[in-house]
Amino acid sequence: MDSNFKAEHMPPKNAGNETWLMDGQGYMVASQDYKTPLGGTTNKIMRSDCNNHHAISQANHNRGQLTSTGIGGCACAGHGCFIPHSTVDFQKGKHQNLGHQIATNPFLSILQGIKIQPGIGIWHVHGHKTECFTRYAPNFIPGSGNVDGKIMETLWSTLNVISPSTQGMATPHQQEVLDFQMNDSNFLKMIRMSSALQKNYKAAQKHQVAVEEAFTSLNDTLPHELQDQWEQEEQATFAKRTDDPRAMDIFNVQLQKAPTIKLIEIDLISVPKLAQHPQGSL
Numbered sequence: 001m002d003s004n005f006k007a008e009h010m011p012p013k014n015a016g017n018e019t020w021l022m023d024g025q026g027y028m029v030a031s032q033d034y035k036t037p038l039g040g041t042t043n044k045i046m047r048s049d050c051n052n053h054h055a056i057s058q059a060n061h062n063r064g065q066l067t068s069t070g071i072g073g074c075a076c077a078g079h080g081c082f083i084p085h086s087t088v089d090f091q092k093g094k095h096q097n098l099g100h101q102i103a104t105n106p107f108l109s110i111l112q113g114i115k116i117q118p119g120i121g122i123w124h125v126h127g128h129k130t131e132c133f134t135r136y137a138p139n140f141i142p143g144s145g146n147v148d149g150k151i152m153e154t155l156w157s158t159l160n161v162i163s164p165s166t167q168g169m170a171t172p173h174q175q176e177v178l179d180f181q182m183n184d185s186n187f188l189k190m191i192r193m194s195s196a197l198q199k200n201y202k203a204a205q206k207h208q209v210a211v212e213e214a215f216t217s218l219n220d221t222l223p224h225e226l227q228d229q230w231e232q233e234e235q236a237t238f239a240k241r242t243d244d245p246r247a248m249d250i251f252n253v254q255l256q257k258a259p260t261i262k263l264i265e266i267d268l269i270s271v272p273k274l275a276q277h278p279q280g281s282l
Contacts, residue, residue, distance in 0.1 A: 002152030005070035007163035007178070009089065012067075012170050020172045026179030027073070027087045031171070034088055036107075067171070071163075071178070073152065080151045081189050082182040115242060117141055123150040134251040135241075142238065158185060 012018060024030025068089035075082050102108045110116075120128060120136040128136075138144040162181050166174040219227070233250065240247040259267075 001074045003070055003072045004156045006160045007071040008066050008167050009068040009174055010066060010167050018170050018172050022176060024085060027082050027084055027182040028175045028179055029085055029088050075151050075155055077147045077151055079189060079193060080155065081186045121150050122146060123153060131249060134248045135245040140248060140251060155185060
């Protein structure tokens with residue numbers, strides 16, 4: 001799931017005369033079915049607790065000359081195919097707090113007992129603060145997996161070849177053009193999938209051996225008591241991370257900075273002088 005803010009759309013000249021031929025029959029959702037629940041959502045601009053990223057600022061910027069500031073969609077992480085009837089246009093920008101959006105929308109709800117683990121993809125986490133890496137990166141979330149190039153980013157790069165030319169189209173025409181491009185992308189994935197999977201599988205097998213050898217050689221140098229201690233600390237940290245993400249800071253590399261020249265000079269001055277070793281001068 002990701003956003004694309006290059007697929008903007010300007011207000012149509014004759015909105016009342018637009019004719020829909022396949023509204024909601026492709027990858028874009030049905031216009032009216034999408035706008036109905038959207039009207040019940042409060043547009044509360046929320047600032048990130050981390051850095052003020054360009055994508056968030058661009059999405060939340062008030063641009064009255066546009067009917068939509070971009071699109072958002074979903075794709076299969078395994079094969080990189082667009083999911084039918086899952087792409088929407090953004091009427092109010094990009095919201096960061098999923099829980100707030102669901103709580104304020106009468107059409108959405110989450111089943112009781114389901115816990116959502118916040119995370120930031122590897123593609124974006126390095127643009128955040130240093131502590132965000134251990135708190136939210138998928139590398140530290142048990143059961144999560146990494147995909148090649150964050151699938152949606154690779155799909156947007158090809159879709160953006162045509163999306164700028166759709167900005168001034170009528171709304172149905174824009175939807176049909178984007179549907180056609182996403183369908184063509186899925187078709188190319190289908191006919192090229194076997195060769196790509198074979199290539200990636202062979203590469204994965206080759207690198208797996210090297211990674212396992214490197215891990216084994218490093219792991220064998222550690223005492224068993226220290227390994228058991230680290231495993232217990234890891235389990236305790238994962239149990240607390242949902243309520244307190246700061247617990248994940250234990251995985252940060254602990255580095256002690258070298259003392260500055262000024263501190264070294266102060267330490268040397270504070271050392272008591274010994275009578276048998278008089279201080280010289282230049």
